Amino acid sequence: MTRLAAAFAVLIAFAAPAAAASYDAERWLADLDEIKAIVAARAPNLDWSVAERGLDLPALAHETAEALREAGSDAIARQVLRDFVGRFGDGHISLVFPDERRDETLPWGTASICRGLGYEDEARPAGLPFERIGGLAIATPDSAVFPIHVLDLPAGKLGVLRIPSFYEWGYYQFCPQAVAEVGLPEDGECNEECGAAIGQKAAELLTMAVARQIERLKAENVGAIAVDITQNGGGSLWLDPVARMLTPVKLKAPRLAFTRTEGWRRTFTDHLALIDGDLANPALGAEDRAALEQARAVTQAALEEANGSCDRSGLWLGQGGGCALLGPDTLFATGVFDYAPPGAYSRLAAAPALFFSALYAYQEGLWQGPLYVLMDEGSASAAEHFATILKDNGAATLIGEPTFGAGCGWMSSGEQSTILSGTGAELYMPDCVWIRAGGGNEVAGIEPDILVPWRFFDVPLQKVRRLENVLKSLDFSQPPPGARPAARSGP
DSSP: OOHHHHHTHHHHHTSOHHHHHHOOHHHHHHHHHHHHHHHHHHOTTHHHHHHHHOOOHHHHHHHHHHHHHHOOSHHHHHHHHHHHHHTTOOTTOEEEOGGGOOOOOOOTTHHHHHHHTTOOBOOOOOOOOGGGGTOEEEOOTTTTTSOEEEEEETTEEEEEEEOOOBOGGGBTTHHHHHHHHHOOOTTSOOOHHHHHHHHHHHHHHHHHHHHHHHHHHHHTTOSEEEEEOTTOOOBOTTHHHHHHHTOSSOOOOOEEEEBSSHHHHHHHHHHHHHHHHHHTOTTOOHHHHHHHHHHHHHHHHHHHHHTOOOOOGGGGGTOOOOSOSBOOSOEETTBSOSOOOTTTTTTSTTHHHHOGGGGSOOOTTSOOSOEEEEEOTTOOTHHHHHHHHHHHTTOOEEEESOOOOOOOOOOSSSOOEEEOTTTOOEEEOOOEEEEOTTSOBGGGOOOOSEEOOOOTTOOHHHHHHHHHHHHHTOOTTSOOOOSSOOOEEOO
């Protein structure tokens, strides 16, 4: 018996005889074959997983198939498949089985529109309890969403801004207000234009709430700000304008590598249509035209790369991949350009293709002073990207422990899942890689500049007490370290 099969031996031994009698291993093996094919063809971090995690793909496939044959019940087989996808170390690869899906059908109105646009009341973690180490909680109308504290330290006053999530659609409370300002559609149908207007207004309201909290900390005469993203599981590219509000540094976005998949082909095709529409405008200024022409050339080249394909199924037989799954990193996480000032390209329909953050209204450099980012093993995906863009631009000092390691999730036209034929489970596969300034993959996780000696079983109170010693040693007069320094231990 292999190691993977042995891991489930105890569970199998206790499986009910009736479950074993009705268990059909073949449909689970069919799902495994489909997952293997999709992983080989679409998993953007597969080569990284093999190189960095030392995965033996043929052995992994054999062990998983054997464990499925011996599972004896659907419950155990489900866990075997989940363990299989977990071995890749990619937090964006996941399985959702039919009985795990939610039905959120609602009657027409504000609630159904907001739910239809993807807004939800996300359960957001509370963050570190700074009041337990003498921090003063500042009460504002926005503090229920983005708590702020002020701590008196030897270096001066430290303001702490808690951002529990970068998932902008998880802040449901801003959607009804956006609907009220935009207005309900008279015919009861919130089409694409209606949804875009509501989404943009909700994002504006959300961003304004963060800006008000930054302004309030400034009014408290803090000498530095620390952004608490512990246990922040990620979200959307809303992280980008938030980062830009917190520093005067003109942040350059990291490079983006994309998979040669249908989602990207559709995205690049749509972007070219928007660019061509803008270029057809006779009133277009020379500067905008030059930017659009450059964007068109880059996007056309990306589309040609995305149209390429190859057979990588030999990976499961111990053969080489035969070709590169990822297109070249000619794009950035923000689009064609790695930087643009606030409001740039906002008058263009193709603004999201040129510089994605043009979709958001924000004030760059709202905070001009020293900046710290507090992060832990629960900081993932977009939260890691937030830390990366500040770190790699020399704009902030990172404090805490290495992050989760999820990297880029979905940047093309929607989160494309695949329904597996055997069980009907949905397989979610990411479609991009964010590449750090030094060439590393963000899926490896982000290392802190100052390591806090947190322990696995530390509760938030213990974590904030250990952090207190590090905060007391800070010197606000020192600039943040350069990009990618080695971590050092706090006192």
